[in-house]
Amino acid sequence: MTRTTAVGLDHVREIADAVLYEGYLLYPYRAGSAKNRSRWQFGVLGPPSAAPTSFAEEPGMAVQCLLSVPEGTADTADVTVRLRFLQHQTREVRRCDEDGRHPAVAQLTVDGVTFLSWDEAVEREIDPGPVPLTGPTDRHRVVPGGEETEWLTDTRGVTVGCVVRRREPLAVRIRTRTERDGAFLRLTVSVENEHTATAADKDAAIRASLIGTHVILQAHGAGFVSLREPPDEAAAAAARCEQRRCWPVLAGPKGSTDTVIGAPIILYDHPEIAEQSAGDLFDSTEIDEILTLRVMTMTDQEKAEARATDPRAREIIDRCDAMEPEDLRRLHGLLRDPHAPAAVAGPAAPPGPVGDLRDAAPAAFDTGGAPWWDPAADAAVSPGTDSVVIDGVHVAKGSLVRVHPARRADAQDLFFAGRVARVTAVLSDVDGGVHVALVLLDDPAADLHDWYGRYFYFAPDELEPLPTEGTGQDIPDTPEFRKENPS
Numbered sequence: 001m002t003r004t005t006a007v008g009l010d011h012v013r014e015i016a017d018a019v020l021y022e023g024y025l026l027y028p029y030r031a032g033s034a035k036n037r038s039r040w041q042f043g044v045l046g047p048p049s050a051a052p053t054s055f056a057e058e059p060g061m062a063v064q065c066l067l068s069v070p071e072g073t074a075d076t077a078d079v080t081v082r083l084r085f086l087q088h089q090t091r092e093v094r095r096c097d098e099d100g101r102h103p104a105v106a107q108l109t110v111d112g113v114t115f116l117s118w119d120e121a122v123e124r125e126i127d128p129g130p131v132p133l134t135g136p137t138d139r140h141r142v143v144p145g146g147e148e149t150e151w152l153t154d155t156r157g158v159t160v161g162c163v164v165r166r167r168e169p170l171a172v173r174i175r176t177r178t179e180r181d182g183a184f185l186r187l188t189v190s191v192e193n194e195h196t197a198t199a200a201d202k203d204a205a206i207r208a209s210l211i212g213t214h215v216i217l218q219a220h221g222a223g224f225v226s227l228r229e230p231p232d233e234a235a236a237a238a239a240r241c242e243q244r245r246c247w248p249v250l251a252g253p254k255g256s257t258d259t260v261i262g263a264p265i266i267l268y269d270h271p272e273i274a275e276q277s278a279g280d281l282f283d284s285t286e287i288d289e290i291l292t293l294r295v296m297t298m299t300d301q302e303k304a305e306a307r308a309t310d311p312r313a314r315e316i317i318d319r320c321d322a323m324e325p326e327d328l329r330r331l332h333g334l335l336r337d338p339h340a341p342a343a344v345a346g347p348a349a350p351p352g353p354v355g356d357l358r359d360a361a362p363a364a365f366d367t368g369g370a371p372w373w374d375p376a377a378d379a380a381v382s383p384g385t386d387s388v389v390i391d392g393v394h395v396a397k398g399s400l401v402r403v404h405p406a407r408r409a410d411a412q413d414l415f416f417a418g419r420v421a422r423v424t425a426v427l428s429d430v431d432g433g434v435h436v437a438l439v440l441l442d443d444p445a446a447d448l449h450d451w452y453g454r455y456f457y458f459a460p461d462e463l464e465p466l467p468t469e470g471t472g473q474d475i476p477d478t479p480e481f482r483k484e485n486p487s
Helices: 006-020 202-207 232-239 288-297 300-309 311-321 325-331 446-452 479-484
Strands: 060-068 078-095 107-110 113-116 118-126 130-132 137-143 146-153 159-167 170-181 184-193 210-220 223-225 247-250 259-263 387-390 393-396 400-403 420-428 434-440 456-458 463-465
Touching (some): 060 259, 078 113, 078 170, 107 146, 113 300, 184 232, 288 311, 300 311, 393 463
Antiparallel strands (some): 060 223, 078 130, 107 113, 137 170
16 A cells, blocks of 8 residues: 655645635625625534524544445554644724724724725644554533734724734544454544534524534555445445445545545545646635636625635735736646556656646647547547448438437436427547537527537437438428428
C-alpha cells in the first residue's frame, strides 16, 4: 500500500478545503443577495439542546470505512482522525457616537471604505491522536470562544467606529469503534456536537453549530477499501457499511489507499481540483468560467458591496477583475483523448503559452487550427454525408424515419412516438456511439431549427427507416403513408 507523504496530504487538504467552504458564500457574493441570507447548508452539526423553533440541524454524523489489515498486524496498525469544520464568527460593526455610545449598525463607511455587519467563520481542525484498531475510543474536545475588537479611525486619526468579532465556545465528541467483517475491519467514526446551552432561535443555533464538518482519515499499517468500487471479495462487506450524513471516498494520489475523506457531499474516489481553476468560488456545482464571467458583469457598486461583505469575496472579485483574456481561455478547459493510454512519467515537455489549448491538448487531438468543436477538426467525420445502417437500410442526411423512443425516454421524447422525421446529420461521439440528428417533418419551425442547427437526437435502434424517392428529400406519396401521416 502507498503511504501518503506530506505533499500528498497537502493535496488532500486542497480537496478538504473545497468541502469546508462549499456554499460558504454564493454568487453574487454580496450580503444583500437573497441567496446569501440562508447560508451554511453543508455539514452542519447543530446544538443538541436547540429549541424546535430554531430549525437546528441534527447534532451528529457518522462514517463507516473498510480496512484491509495484513494478518497479525492489527495490534500495531492505527488511524489518524482529523476533524475539520468552520466555527461561526459574528462580525458586528459599531459606530462611535459623540455621547460615548457604540450602537451596532448595518454598515459604516470610513474614508470611502465600507464595513458591513456579517457572519464570518474560522477554520478549525481537531486531531485527537492515533486511534488504535483494537478497540473503541472516546475523545472529548472543547473549542474556545472569543471576542476581538478592531477600532476604525479616519485619516484625521479620529476613532469613528469598531468591528467586533465574537465566537461561541463549542464542544465536540469523537468516537471510534472497529469490528471484524470477514477478511476486513469496519471502522466507524462518529462526531457529535455537545454544546450545552439551549439555542432559542435560528441565529443562536448556527452560532453553536459545527459547519462544513468533515473528517480526514489516515491509516498506518493498513489500507482503506473503496466503497464506491470495492473489489469483488469486499463487495458484500462494503454493502453492509452505513453512512449518516457523511460519505467516505479514497483521497490522495490515484492508487493510494491510506487516506479517506468523509464529506457531507458525495465525491468520487481520488477527487481533484481542476487544474484550470484559478481559485475558490465556493460553489462546486457551478463552472468556474460561468461564475467568472458573471462576476465580470457585476456593476462597480455591486463589486464594492461584495468586497465589503467578506475578505474571501474580495479575493474572488479582485481575481476576476485581474484576469487576462488568456486566463479566461484557460478556464474553458482542455480536450483530452479518452482512449489515450495513461501518461508515463518522464522529462517534462517545455510549457506552451498560458491558455494555448492547442499546445496543451494531446497530439492525438491536433485539429490543424480548426476549433475542437467543429466537425472539420476530424477529417474522418462528416455528419453531412455519414450514414448508419438501420434494418438493412442506409440512413443519412435527408432520409425519412419514424421515431420510436426507447432509451431512457422522457416526456418530450414520448411526444415524438410514431412521428415522422427528417435526418439532418449522423454523428459519432468519442466513445464510438452513433447519434442521429432529426427535425420533425410536420414541424412548422423545421426550417428554422435546421438554420439554427437545433436538432433532436436519437439512437439508431430508436428509428424505423421509411421509403423515400429521389435524393431522399422527397416525401413518399402513397395512400398508406398519407393515412399514417395526415400532416
